[in-house]
Amino acid sequence: MTERPLEPGLVRVALDLPLRRLFDYRSPDDPPLTVADVGYRVRVPLGQRQRIGIIVAVGVDSDVDPEDLKPVGEVLRDLRPLPEAWFRLTRFCASYYHVPLGQVMLATLPARLRTVAAARTRAGRHLAPDRPALQPPPLTVEQQAVLGTVLAAGTGFHAYLLHGVTGSGKTEVYLRLIEWALTAGRQALLLVPEINLTPQLEARVGERFPAARLVSLHSDLAEAARSRNWRAACGGEARIVLGTRLAVFTPLPELGLIIVDEEHDGSFKQQDGVRYSARDLAVFRARDSDVPVVLGSATPSLESWANATGSGGRGRYRLLTLRQRAVEGSRLPLVRIIDTRLEKPQDGLTGALLQAIEQRLQCGEQSLVFLNRRGYAPVMSCPACGWISGCQRCAAHLVLHLVDRRLRCHHCGFQTRLPRQCPTCGNQDLRALGRGTQRLEMVLAERFPQARLLRVDRDSASSRKQWTELLRRIHDGEADILVGTQMLAKGHDFPKLTLVGAIAPDAALFAADWRAPERLFAQLMQVAGRAGRADRPGEVLLQTQFPEHPLYQALCRHDYESFATAQLNERRQAGFPPYTHQAVLRAEAPHMAEAMAFLAAAWDCAAVAATAAISFYDPVPMRLARRASMERAQLLVESPSRRALQAFLADWLMQIETLRAPSRLRWHLEVDPLDL
Ligand SMILES: Nc1ncnc2c1ncn2[C@@H]1O[C@H](COP(=O)(O)OP(=O)(O)OP(=O)(O)O)[C@@H](O)[C@H]1O
Ligand SMILES: [Zn+2]
Secondary structure: OOOOOOOOOEEEEEOOOOOOOOEEEEOOOOOOOOHHHOOOEEEEEEOOEEEEEEEEEEOOOOOOOHHHOOEOOOEEOOOOOOOHHHHHHHHHHHHHHOOOHHHHHHHOOOHHHHOOOOOOOOOOOOOOOOOOOOOOOOOOHHHHHHHHHHHHHOOOOOEEEEEEOOOOOHHHHHHHHHHHHHHOOOEEEEEOOOHHHHHHHHHHHHHHOOOOOEEEEOOOOOHHHHHHHHHHHHHOOOOEEEEOHHHHHOOOOOEEEEEEEOOOOHHHEOOOOOOOEHHHHHHHHHHHHOOOEEEEEOOOOHHHHHHHHOOOOOOOOEEEEEOOOOOOOOOOOEEEEEEOOOOOOEOOEOHHHHHHHHHHHHOOOEEEEEOOOOOOEOEEEOOOOOOEOEOOOOOOEOEEEOOOOEEEOOOOOOEEEOOOOOOOOOOOOOEEEOOOHHHHHHHHHHHOOOOOEEEEOOOOOOOHHHHHHHHHHHHOOOOOEEEEOHHHOOOOOOOOEEEEEEOOOHHHHHOOOOOHHHHHHHHHHHHHOOOOOOOOOOEEEEEEOOOOOHHHHHHHOOOHHHHHHHHHHHHHHHOOOOOOEEEEEEEEEOOHHHHHHHHHHHHHHHHHHOOOOOEEOOOEEEEEEEEOOEEEEEEEEEEOOHHHHHHHHHHHHHHHOOOOOOOOOEEEEEEOOOOO
C-alpha cells in the first residue's frame, strides 16, 4: 500500500464545536503556511460565519478534495504559537474526558482570544515596583523537613501530597517552593479552588516576590485583564500565575512547579461544558512537563490520600506531613461535642454555645457560628392546608429570604415575592420551617444586642468588592460574631477568632451520597481550623444528636488519618472509588420518559460494546430529578480498570452519537463524577 503524499497546501484547524472532528482549509499560496504555523490562531469561514480556530497541523492528508476546501482567513500572529506541551495537555483532556478537542482547546483561551470581534489584544506593561521583599519567617522544623524533601528530589517530576493540619503553614512552604522555582529561572503555577481565596493570597505572594511579575487568572476578572494576564503568562513575562481551575491550561514556556492548594476542594472539578478535574490535569501536566507538583490540604481527598499512602497498592504520591501549627504557642483547637439530646437547643443554639459566645464577647474575641445553609429558612409552609413552597421548575423547595422578602430557588435561580397568604387556601399564617444563616443572624442579634454581627454567605458576599470589605472588617476586628457558611471555612486566617460553633452538622451523616461523610469531615475540620490560629487558644463546639459517631470522634482527636483509613476501607468493601473508576451518562429532557428512553437505548449500545471488566447499572432519575424544567436521569458505568473503562467509553460514545434523540434532549458524559 502506498501512502498518499501529504498535501502541502492543507491546514487542519480546531474549532469550538460539539463535533468530534477537526476542520480542513486551504493554505494561502503566497506565502504558504508551514509547520511553524501550528499553534497560531486563525480566522476561518464556517457556513456564513467567521470563527477563530487553532491550527493543529499543516500539510495534512485530507478526505476532501483540496479544490472544495475554503481558504483560511487571517492567521493571528499577535501571540506566540501555542506550545506543544499545551497541545499534549488539551489532547489528553479531550481524550480522557471524551470531549471534542476543539471545544477543549478553545475553552482554555480567554474569551477575547477566541472571538472574532476582539481576537487581537495588546500586551500590558508591567513595571517592577520598587519595594523591598517581605522577609520570610524562619521555617519551623517540620516546614524545613518538607521543603528539604522536595528540594532534594530535584526539579523533575514528582507528585507530593502535603498533608498539613490547619494553620501549619502550608502557604509558607508554597512560598519557599515558588522562590526555589523563580531562582532557577522557572515559572510557578499556583492553583486555588475559589476566587474568594485569591485576593489574600495574591497580596501575600506579591509582598514576598515584588520583583517577579505575578498575574492572577480567574473568572471574576474583566475580560481585558484576563487576556492581558494570560498573554503575560504564556509570553513568559509573568513568573508566577495564581489561578482557579481553568488556569491549569495556561501555556507557560518555563514552567518549573505546580502547586494545588486545598486540593480536596470540589471546585477543582468543572461541572459543565468540558467536565475536567483541574487537580488531576495538574498532575498530568507536571508529569508531562517533568516538573514537581505539590497537592496541599489539611483534609486531602480520599483519592489523593490513597495515592499517597498506598491504600490500594499504589503509593504514587509522596506524602509530606505537617502535624503542628506554625505560629509559636498556637495549638489545634479543643473540639467539644454538645449532645443535643441532653441539652435541647433553642432557636438552634444550645446554652453551652451561647455561654461560650458570651465569654468571647467579654474578652474581645471573635466567634464564628457555622451553618451551611443560606437564606432565612429552607422552606415555607401553610399549617392549614399543608402547602409548601416548591419550585415550579425544580424538584426542590423555594428558600425564604427575609432580607428582601423573596422566595428563591437555589438550583435554578427562580425567585418570587414572598406571598402574603397561602396560595392554595388563603391562610395568612404561613410558617418558615428550619433555619438558614439569615434567621440565625436574627436570633443572635436578639440574644446579643450589644454585639457586632456579620453574616458571610453567598448573599452577603455576592460580589468581590463586598467580600473584600467583609474580610477587611473581620480582620480589623469590626465584628464580634460571624455567621457563615462554608465560604468562611477555608483558608482564612483570622487572629481574633477563638470560638467556632457548628450548629447543625448531622444531616450530612445520613445523606444518600456516599461521599457526604468525606465532605462533612473536611468541612468541619476546615471550619474548626479557623479557631485559635494566633496565640489565643481556640475552641470548637459541635452540636449533635450523635455524639458517638466515629466521624465526630475522629474530629475531636483531629485525626484525619484514621477517618480516611476507615472511609477507604468502607469504599474498598463497597467497591466505590478510588477502588473502581466511574463515568456517568446523563440525559435531560422535558419529560422523564424521554430521558429514560434515551438512556435505555444507550444501555443497549453499552451491552454490545462492554467487556467483562465493565459493569453498568440501570438508568435512574437523578437525585434532583427536575431542574430548570428539565427531567434528569443518569446511567452509571464502572470498572476496576481505568484503561478498560476508557477504551469502553470511546467505543460507546461513538454508538451513542448515532442514536436519535428528541430535539430538546440534552446529554453528556462525565468521567470521574463527584456527584451522583
Ligand atoms: N515558619 C513560621 N513561623 C511563624 N509563623 C508562621 C510560619 N509559617 C507560617 N506561619 C504563620 O502561621 C499561620 C498559618 O499559616 P498558613 O495560613 O500558611 O496555614 P495553612 O497550613 O495554609 O492553614 P489552612 O490549611 O488552615 O489554610 C499564618 O499566620 C502564617 O503567617
Ligand atoms: Zn428551581
